[in-house]
Amino acid sequence: MTVREIMWTWFYKLASPPYVYGASAALAPWALGGAALAMGYGLIAGLAIAPPDYQQGEAVRMIYVHVPSAMLSLTVYTLMAAASAVALIWRIKVGHAVAAASAPIGASFTILALVTGSLWGRPMWGTYWAWDPRLTSELILLFLYVGVMSLRLAFEDPSRGDRAAALLAIVGVVNVPIVHFSVVWWNSLHQGATIVRLGAPKMPGSMLWPLLSMWLGFMLFFAAVLCIRLQGEVLNRERQSTWVREAVKS
């Protein structure tokens, strides 16, 4: 089979709900195991082995949770928008299921990033919230998540709710960079250019590895939870079709 055919059959398989249901059921435990391993190493190395920061001291250890969750909040939103675009343009129902499944996970990571961000900022700023540009864009991202989720639930007909939320996710993802840029511009207006860099500028290897493994752990954890939620979303959307009866009977 030529590469094109492989790509096409792979794409076709991904669009068929029973295949996705089966695959995500099989994938979930592996992803969860991988996440546990990566996070285990990341926690031990981050908390105990990695050196404290010369400026922030031990407080810097909070980046091992804050930075991965902040990155994940953005990656999940982008994935949600991509799945929505695929679903809206090629009318693939599984895309809506992926978008609907990833929204709450992304929102929870955004809340985690906000809380850990303000806890981390407290020693430096003296308050829990100082309108730091990155945390402010994170807050606006949370509003975008809430908007997409509540719009999806506002419709009685689930397929219409899916399409409306899909469009809002696409419009939202286009606005995320604009929001971030304008918040940074607005912040430089008041505090001048000397913003304390939240992320450590150049990290020694011993700090970088735990951070990378925590990020990997978060990604795998997201994949695991997504697979579990995706099974529920696919079942809800395919309740009438025949394959669901076999899948549910066992």
Next chain:
Amino acid sequence: MMSSSFWVMGGYARYVWPCYAFACVVLAWNLWSARRFRGAAQVRARRAAEMAMAAGGEP
């Protein structure tokens, strides 16, 4: 390394441990709510299957 100084976190214990505690809460909530959501969907699907079976098994 597991001496008391580890738990003190150089005086920032008040921020580091709540930060990790909250992270565990968020991760646990994700896993728990995902499983609950899947379970509820399976129950609804099973009930729909039984109803369809009872109604003569037509598609």
Next chain:
Amino acid sequence: MNVGLLEAFALIVRRELCLSFRRPDQLLQPLVFFLIVTTLFPLGLNLQLSLLRDMSPGVLWVAALLSSLLSLDSLFKSDADDGTLEQLALCGQDLTVIVVAKTFAHWLVSGAALVLVSPVVGTALGIPTEAFLTMMLSLTLGTLTLSWLGAIGAGLTVGLKRGNVLLSLIVLPLAMPLLIFGAGATDRAISGTSSAGALYFLAALCVFTCTLAPFAATTALRITLE
């Protein structure tokens, strides 16, 4: 024999304006709301005029955003309720033309009116008259952009019963860059420094939204018309 694009656009704009002026009270309500909100802030903050001047760009722009949102709900809702929206969608013209015409007419009636009233509010908030030009220019760009973002939100929530709270929840996060650059431009105009930078960003945002939003709003409307 077929009706051309511009003809259809002009006809729909005339229809919307004719409909709006049949109910002038509904035109005034957002403007009065704009005035009331701007009088709330000084009462709530009981500042001297000089301090009020520093606050005034933010107050003016937040009030403008909220009053524009108020009138956005009626963009498609009245037509959807009495079934004429379906007739418009099926009249043989591309749905985008209809959405563009309706949103432009709605902006004329709400956004442009707001810009004309803004000097009154500006003086009340202590904004010097030299800054009026920049303020009105930034408000024009801002309200135009907001009308388009609101068209997407209104298109998505037109079929819902309690849609207007959700409309604000959807549109406001998207309108935050607008508020930042708009208030920033007015703030610099007041302090005398050049507000060209902020105005350019606002203009770029306006052009970007005015070109992409019509297609998103049409898709949104097509989803809820189903």
Next chain:
Amino acid sequence: MNTAADGLSVEKVHVWRGDRHVLQGVSLELRPRQLLHISGPNGTGKTTLLRVVCGLLRPEQGRVSWHGQSISSVRTEYQAALAYASHEPALKGDLTALENLRFAVGLKRRVTAGELRASLERTGVGACADLPARVLSAGQRRRVALARILAMQATLWLLDEPFTNLDTAGTALTGELLHSHVQAGGAALVVAHHTLEVDVDVRRLELGP
């Protein structure tokens, strides 16, 4: 699959509303000079079928084609050739009957006020051309909607319950207009409960539960 070269054909359309399988493989053919009467108890998807036919609702499965081409590819031309009367008369209360017609028909073809008054006259509501639609009775509003269909001069009429709120004279008038429309080479698809008294070859489509 002989899609009618010069008419409307609907092949095996399936639509779900949430869990309800509203349209299960509905098919129909409509050629010029034909009248199709769709009937059936409430809730069997008559209006949904009409919305699928006029292109407002895209079916999950199945195809609607006009002149042999799928309507999604020729959407604007197809919708320019049809006139759709929904369950409600769809008039703006604040606008007068004439203005309602001008803004609705004017989007489809250049039309003069005289022509519009003539079509209002034809459907018996010429007198209230300059009255706001909200003061008209339900029957008068239905007649204004009928005048709009007349003024559009569309080849395909899609009427959803056109006889509601009409008195006997109104029902006869609607029958007459349908008759002359079909005789003149037009096609019509009518959703109605009771039988149509139109002496033209009426084909029926019964939508079961």
